[in-house]
Amino acid sequence: MSPANIVVEGLTKSFxxxxxxxxxxxxxxxxxxxxxxxxxxxxxxxxxxDEGELLGLIGPNGAGKSTTIKILCGILxxxxxxxxxxxxxxxxxxxxxxxxxGAVFGxxxxxxxxxxxxxxxxxxxxxxxxxxxxxxxxxxELIDLLDLERLLSTxxxxxxxxxxxxxxxxxxxxxxxxxxxxxxxxIGLDAVAKLAVRxxxxxxxxxxxxxxILTTHDMQDVEALAERVIVIxxxxxxxxxxxxxxxxxxxxxxxxxxxxxxxxATVDVPGATVRQQLARSVELxxxxxxxxxxxxxxxxxxAYDVEDVHLEEPPIEEVIARFYALHxxxx
Amino acid sequence: xxxxxxxxxxxxxAVVRARFNLLxxxxxxxxxxxxxxxxWGALKxxxxxxxxxxxxxxxxxxxxxxxxxxxxxxxxxxxxxSADPEIARMVRSxxxxxxxxxxxxxYAFWYARAVARRTATPLLRAIPxxxxxxxxxxxxxxxRWALSGPAGWDAALLFCASMVLVVALSAAVATVMDILTVAxxxxxxxxxxxxxxxxVFSGSLVPLPLFPDWLQRGLALxxxxxxxxxxxxxxTGHLSAVAAASGLVRQAVWVVLIILIGRWxxxxxxxxxxxxxx
Numbered sequence: 001m002s003p004a005n006i007v008v009e010g011l012t013k014s015f016x017x018x019x020x021x022x023x024x025x026x027x028x029x030x031x032x033x034x035x036x037x038x039x040x041x042x043x044x045x046x047x048x049x050d051e052g053e054l055l056g057l058i059g060p061n062g063a064g065k066s067t068t069i070k071i072l073c074g075i076l077x078x079x080x081x082x083x084x085x086x087x088x089x090x091x092x093x094x095x096x097x098x099x100x101x102g103a104v105f106g107x108x109x110x111x112x113x114x115x116x117x118x119x120x121x122x123x124x125x126x127x128x129x130x131x132x133x134x135x136x137x138x139x140x141e142l143i144d145l146l147d148l149e150r151l152l153s154t155x156x157x158x159x160x161x162x163x164x165x166x167x168x169x170x171x172x173x174x175x176x177x178x179x180x181x182x183x184x185x186x187i188g189l190d191a192v193a194k195l196a197v198r199x200x201x202x203x204x205x206x207x208x209x210x211x212x213i214l215t216t217h218d219m220q221d222v223e224a225l226a227e228r229v230i231v232i233x234x235x236x237x238x239x240x241x242x243x244x245x246x247x248x249x250x251x252x253x254x255x256x257x258x259x260x261x262x263x264x265a266t267v268d269v270p271g272a273t274v275r276q277q278l279a280r281s282v283e284l285x286x287x288x289x290x291x292x293x294x295x296x297x298x299x300x301x302x303a304y305d306v307e308d309v310h311l312e313e314p315p316i317e318e319v320i321a322r323f324y325a326l327h328x329x330x331x
Numbered sequence: 332x333x334x335x336x337x338x339x340x341x342x343x344x345a346v347v348r349a350r351f352n353l354l355x356x357x358x359x360x361x362x363x364x365x366x367x368x369x370x371w372g373a374l375k376x377x378x379x380x381x382x383x384x385x386x387x388x389x390x391x392x393x394x395x396x397x398x399x400x401x402x403x404x405x406x407x408x409x410x411x412x413s414a415d416p417e418i419a420r421m422v423r424s425x426x427x428x429x430x431x432x433x434x435x436x437x438y439a440f441w442y443a444r445a446v447a448r449r450t451a452t453p454l455l456r457a458i459p460x461x462x463x464x465x466x467x468x469x470x471x472x473x474x475r476w477a478l479s480g481p482a483g484w485d486a487a488l489l490f491c492a493s494m495v496l497v498v499a500l501s502a503a504v505a506t507v508m509d510i511l512t513v514a515x516x517x518x519x520x521x522x523x524x525x526x527x528x529x530x531v532f533s534g535s536l537v538p539l540p541l542f543p544d545w546l547q548r549g550l551a552l553x554x555x556x557x558x559x560x561x562x563x564x565x566x567t568g569h570l571s572a573v574a575a576a577s578g579l580v581r582q583a584v585w586v587v588l589i590i591l592i593g594r595w596x597x598x599x600x601x602x603x604x605x606x607x608x609x
Contacts, residue, residue: 075428077602099434108426114353126345127433 011081056226102172106184128175162193233329250323350447361455372404405460411505419518445502482568493562534560557582
């Protein structure tokens with residue numbers, strides 16, 4: 001089996017959480033008789049991923065995205081189910097497995113806080129037993145791709161979040177893993193840093209063939225990167241497919257903005273509903289499987305004095321929110 | 332877990348080196364510690380000499396007791412009286428699970444960290460302390476209170492061997508404390524419970540030979556004697572060559588036992604950590 005084949009079947013994970021009783025006596029009784037509650041984080045997740053794919057894993061907070069990633073990384077052991085990454089069972093063959101993968105957790109740091117960036121890199125080189133000449137080549141490429149030259153001698157604690165994240169991603173690639181896990185890599189980043197991260201991930205995936213699994217709340221990340229999206233809600237997979245198929249299933253409508261030459265009192269167009277009306281423009285919503293866009297535009301142009309029109313799709317955030325609502329997933 | 336041990340020590344050496352260099356940077360803390368330890372050393376020696384005065388026979392000479400105290404002050408930070416604050420921080424933040432992302436045997440990884448901590452910090456403090464207690468006091472005309480040299484060449488050699496075992500033992504105990512920190516989700520309980528035990532039973536508070544006779548056998552057999560008492564009594568010539576050799580054996584046995592206990596605990600705690608979800 002090639003090292004990047006990921007197979008997940010019936011993955012289930014439940015946690016036992018100690019419940020705290022309320023009240024003064026509650027704390028005391030809790031010392032002697034603890035009550036536990038079982039929380040099911042994952043309930044039968046299944047998917048397969050080929051080498052070189054880029055998968056976006058999305059879902060509301062607490063849906064089970066991070067738990068899935070942690071199991072795939074070998075940090076957590078599932079309660080039931082099968083999971084293999086390149087023929088290895090992550091938690092059972094942990095040491096061999098983690099040497100082959102890279103991981104970045106947006107809310108954590110794997111760099112040593114007090115050390116200059118380059119020393120963290122050198123430590124990782126030794127931890128992952130990377131040959132010196134191989135290391136130099138990879139490091140120089142990463143420095144070049146992520147524009148790290150000026151950051152190398154700075155202690156990590158003095159870096160901005162965006163600078164740090166670029167270094168974190170470089171750190172995760174020094175041992176040239178064929179699979180990369182990114183758990184919210186763009187969280188808290190400014191627009192420029194987000195673009196840099198996206199660009200780099202795209203290069204890794206498209207040009208180097210690195211398999212990437214990405215979780216994010218930023219739908220622009222998904223739009224820019226992922227050809228395939230898995231939506232997780234309440235510990236189960238709700239959808240698995242392209243972003244456009246998700247769009248079709250959840251919120252297929254399209255929108256037409258019409259700008260008029262003069263003031264218009266009321267707008268009434270068959271096959272479309274008015275979403276909002278301003279003094280000289282109107283936003284119409286229509287179902288493209290019922291009403292064709294060019295028919296709608298032709299009708300509007302003949303009925304009104306039109307200056308300009310443009311077509312829009314609903315923003316991806318709205319599609320996802322609708323999707324969650326349709327599947328009654330709490331976010 | 333054990334499979335990677337033989338493959339190569341490079342990662343573990345790198346961890347020791349990096350942390351050692353990092354800890355050497357904390358010079359201000361070392362200076363503050365040095366001043367406090369000078370003060371405590373002087374205080375202890377004054378108390379001890381008050382006790383020794385007018386006593387016909389004592390379990391050790393006053394000079395041996397003075398050397399024992401100064402060495403104890405110089406090497407105070409070699410004692411594993413607290414868990415690694417960095418690991419405590421990782422437990423609080425949940426980062427501790429990410430230690431499992433490294434292709435390392437986690438026990439050996441943490442043991443390596445502990446070795447760095449138990450060598451770098453003591454080194455920073457021992458040098459000025461030995462200079463002060465051994466040289467400056469003499470120059471100031473207080474030779475009576477000064478640290479003297481080892482009892483002989485053989486004592487010096489055995490002392491060096493014993494100190495290597497001290498580092499190994501101290502790191503093993505510290506790693507157990509780190510693991511208990513993960514198990515209890517805080518370093519406070521561990522430090523409050525184990526810290527004082529170590530300070531008393533290592534001989535750091537009062538040299539162990541000064542405890543009652545009926546306790547001596549038990550004190551010699553317990554693990555913490557190997558942290559201070561064995562090497563310092565070798566240094567001061569309080570132990571004969573045979574007794575010194577037996578002391579080294581006891582140290583080595585405890586190193587092995589505590590490493591085994593630590594590994595067993597680590598396996599259990601990591602399995603449980605997985606059910607808590609980090």
